[in-house]
Amino acid sequence: NAGVTQTPKFRILKIGQSMTLQCTQDMNHNYMYWYRQDPGMGLKLIYYSVGAGITDKGEVPNGYNVSRSTTEDFPLRLELAAPSQTSVYFCASDGDVSNEKLFFGSGTQLSVL
Amino acid sequence: KQEVTQIPAALSVPEGENLVLNCSFTDSAIYNLQWFRQDPGKGLTSLLLIQSSQREQTSGRLNASLDKSSGRSTLYIAASQPGDSATYLCAVDSGGYQKVTFGTGTKLQVIP
Numbered sequence: 001n002a003g004v005t006q007t008p009k010f011r012i013l014k015i016g017q018s019m020t021l022q023c024t025q026d027m028n029h030n031y032m033y034w035y036r037q038d039p040g041m042g043l044k045l046i047y048y049s050v051g052a053g054i055t056d057k058g059e060v061p062n063g064y065n066v067s068r069s070t071t072e073d074f075p076l077r078l079e080l081a082a083p084s085q086t087s088v089y090f091c092a093s094d095g096d097v098s099n100e101k102l103f104f105g106s107g108t109q110l111s112v113l
Numbered sequence: 114k115q116e117v118t119q120i121p122a123a124l125s126v127p128e129g130e131n132l133v134l135n136c137s138f139t140d141s142a143i144y145n146l147q148w149f150r151q152d153p154g155k156g157l158t159s160l161l162l163i164q165s166s167q168r169e170q171t172s173g174r175l176n177a178s179l180d181k182s183s184g185r186s187t188l189y190i191a192a193s194q195p196g197d198s199a200t201y202l203c204a205v206d207s208g209g210y211q212k213v214t215f216g217t218g219t220k221l222q223v224i225p
Binding site (some may be wrong): 004006007040041042043045090092100102103104105106107109 | 117149154156158159162213214
């Protein structure tokens with residue numbers, strides 16, 4: 001059971017480039033989330049999804065886009081990367097609104113130079 | 114807006130000591146509270162989840178308590194080991210799909 005898998009683990013982008021962070025889970029969870037973690041700050045929610053075809057903005061969505069074509073996959077797209085998007089990105093999932101533990105991927109460390 | 118605070122930001126203890134990590138939150142209307150462990154360069158692993166109707170949860174050497182009325186939770190680690198060295202984060206679920214507010218964590222170092 002792989003849980004939540006994120007790729008890549010590390011990436012360096014130049015300002016203005018685009019990329020997609022991949023996230024897949026094999027637990028048949030309906031709920032999936034993208035967070036970013038900055039030094040000294042708590043995790044901030046970027047986007048979330050409550051099921052295939054349904055996504056919505058979190059606390060810090062600007063500069064990002066998501067899609068959810070299947071239950072398993074929830075990619076995060078960065079368009080026109082900016083230095084402010086340098087961060088560690090985590091994908092997470094759970095199976096219920098309020099009663100289950102969150103499962104996290106191992107993270108993607110992104111630097112925009 | 115829910116705010117979650119963890120103090121201290123860092124803690125260093127000798128091996129074998131019992132220790133308590135603190136988490137406070139501003140809005141007592143919560144569904145649950147989770148304690149996570151994060152190792153350097155890794156994702157978060159959920160250690161314990163306490164439902165709003167519960168007072169505590171235990172797993173091995175870990176015990177988490179919840180006092181909603183005072184907006185506090187503690188994570189008790191018994192007989193600490195060097196392998197317990199990590200950052201511990203608490204997260205409060207206030208309901209709704211925006212759901213979880215994370216604290217900034219306490220970085221624990223257990224010295225052999």
